[in-house]
Amino acid sequence: MSSMEAQLLRHAMLWAREAGTLMKKMLDDELHIEQKKNDSDLVTQADRRCEELLRNRLAQVYPGHWILGEEMDGGIDSYTAFKQRGGGYGWIIDPIDGTTNYIHRIPHFAVSIGIVKDGQPVAGVVYNPLTDELFHAVKGGGAYLNDARIQVSQKERRLSEAVLATGFYAGDWHEESEALPQIKRFVGSCRNLRMNGAASLDLCWVACGRLTGFWHRGLHPWDAAAGSLIVTEAGGRVTDRFGAAFHLAMDSLVATNGWTHDEITSIFLMDVEESYVVWRDKEEKAFKS
Ligand code: IPD
Ligand code: CA
Ligand code: CA
Ligand code: CA
Helix, strand or coil: HHHHHHHHHHHHHHHHHHHHHHHHHCCCCCCCEEECCCCEEEHHHHHHHHHHHHHHHHHCCCCCCEEEEEHHHCCCCCCHHHHHHHCCCCEEEEEEHHHHHHHHCCCEEEEEEEEEEEEEEEEEEEECCCCCEEEEEECCCEEEECCEEEECCCCCCHHHHCEECCCCHHHHHHCCCCCCHHHHHHCCCCEEEEEECCCHHHHHHHHCCCCCEEECCCCCCHHHHHHHHHHHCCCEEEEECCCCCCCCCCCCCECCCCCHHHHHHHHHHHHHHHHHHHHHHHHHHHHHC
């Protein structure tokens, strides 16, 4: 690890603990809940305060680094965000990942801080203030939970043994949701499914072997910037849903212990094959008539 990256990591860990302590303390206050898109897409003053805290620290210490944060940059499309920001060091922050859990006092949420250099993740920190679990990784340096090195699970080697997690993105929470047919494919074929409500922690749980894998559509860079690096540094695999190299601006993510990866991505490829067959049959019919 370069001395620059060691310093970035130290700051990210310090500030994640600071933001975590603040969100924990604010649970005692009355929450001001605002709707973003609908009743299932919410923000509170705690999300905003934690993002402000992180942005202030960053502006003081690293004024030349760019920032991408959910509550102040939320409307932006991911590809545009990366293009506009360009190279150099950037900090991608989710002040509270798991806002719905936070609002409902479900003790499962975290602050997520990913650091990228020229678009590639170099360090990541995810901190759950209620369990006091701090996950971190630096590119090439392994992944850690507090002070202990972590590794993805070596036990589950087949999909039938896998415990997987997923979630719905805000715009996909409706009857025609594209997540539903995907979930249906896994019911019965994996050991079981979980929907824990904080993508950054799902990724960390894959990294430390609690979960075998995690998939999600429509994540934003702040959901995955830290966690995706933590998974790969823990020996896991992260790709898009078809098994192609993953980038933070992508629309889909599959993270696994590696052993079960191909079986999982092949399920998503089945979707593509099926829609191709439907399209081909339609074309053939149209041609014959
Ligand atoms: C959400 C959580 C959730 C995932 C959603 C995300 P937020 O983030 O990570 O697990 O399913 O897609 O938007 O809004 O609580 O930061
Ligand atoms: Ca949100
Ligand atoms: Ca999030
Ligand atoms: Ca958030």
